[in-house]
Amino acid sequence: MPFSDIVRAVEDQFHRDSIPVLRRRGWRPRVIPYAGYGSAAPAAASARPDSGVGTPSGHSADGAPRDMARVLARMVMRPPNAPSEGPLFQRLPEELPATPQDARRQAAESLLEAQRGWRMFIDVPVPHLPVTVRLGGMSVRTRADREGYVDVVLRGHGLPPGWHEATLEAAGAAAVTTRVLVVAPGPRLGIVCDIDDTVMVSHVPRMFVAAWNQLVKYTSSREPVPGMAQLLTRVQQEHPGAPVIYLSTGAWNVVPTYRSFFERNGFPEGPMLMTDWGPTNTGLFRSGIEHKRTGLRRLMIDLPEVKWLLVGDDGQHDPLIYGEAAREHSDRVAAVAIRRLTPTEQVLAGTQLTHPAGLAPEARALAESGVPVAVGADGFELARSLRPEVLAAQLQQ
Known part of the structure; x- marks a missing residue:
């Protein structure tokens, strides 16, 4: 057996053994969303497939809708008091704290940002967790892979160009939204x-x-x-x-x-x-x-x-x-x-x-x-x- 197979098997077993222990400590699955991208159908075929309206120009040669969206996320274990995965401290304070309460708040945010680094370094993924992804008028049910990642394509979403929100609902985790950039049709x-x-x-x-x-x-x-x-x-x-x-x-x-x-x-x-x-x-x-x-x-x-x-x-x-x-x-x-x-x-x-x-x-x-x-x-x-x-x-x- 190749050495990489042995290491992969050990890693998978470690994750399987860790999840029950973390659950007993109050940890739960969390969806970590990542921004995705997609394409829009030509304007003449922008109506959704289920409306019965549209032209064949909105579909590929095999009949599949030409508009698509790639949605990305990861399922990991997190303690109940874990901070948000979004940026907590994107800018330096524009002014010094005016009160002791403001000073404590800024110090707490800085401390959370500092500790978030080592916490993410030891992520425990949740493999094969059922996930439902919704975007526009479409939804897809899938499962995370062995490392907890979700990489799914939705077709026929019917959305115009620009940024849109997709919803991810995973078993045992709170629903989250992620952004998807839909690129306009045409060269x-x-x-x-x-x-x-x-x-x-x-x-x-x-x-x-x-x-x-x-x-x-x-x-x-x-x-x-x-x-x-x-x-x-x-x-x-x-x-x-x-x-x-x-x-x-x-x-x-x-x-x-x-x-x-x-x-x-x-x-x-x-x-x-x-x-x-x-x-x-x-x-x-x-x-x-x-x-x-x-x-x-x-x-x-x-x-x-x-x-x-x-x-x-x-x-x-x-x-x-x-x-x-x-x-x-x-x-x-x-x-x-x-x-x-x-x-x-x-x-x-x-x-x-x-x-x-x-x-x-x-x-x-x-x-x-x-x-x-x-x-x-x-x-x-x-x-x-x-x-x-x-x-x-x-x-x-």
């Missing part, structure tokens, strides 16, 4: 953006990023890459309705940290597609490269009319992954933007120093793809290469 630009070392710098070795993100919860301890928020915001303003999807090899546990960081530093709101570390059917650890490759392919399938701007850094494998995607699907990639790390950041990222041209040698696929490539030390330099006319011309092809 348009979209943005796929990495997180660590692309928009956020932690100044710690890459191998310790997971512990840093989970244990050091204060968002003020993270430094945004200069100009990156402005770049993403500018592109989104120039292309109204452009979805921003953050695709990262970080763990799902740190989504609250990232969410607070994005809001604090003015980054556009968007779904985050993370990964879960640990043993799989094929190995002891999940492959970050394969996670990004699979995530990009999934986005191209789910949102077939979107042409993507791919934003990453040269500290790990983004040039290779994006280059492969651009070479194999040049009609679906508008441009690639690579942030060039400093020598110090390269060392912390665990890679060799950058190529003199600013890209690692493995990024030769980028040159073969034929799509525009921008390279810069920060968002301001990238913005000078990603001029509006460049992206506009790509969308016309």
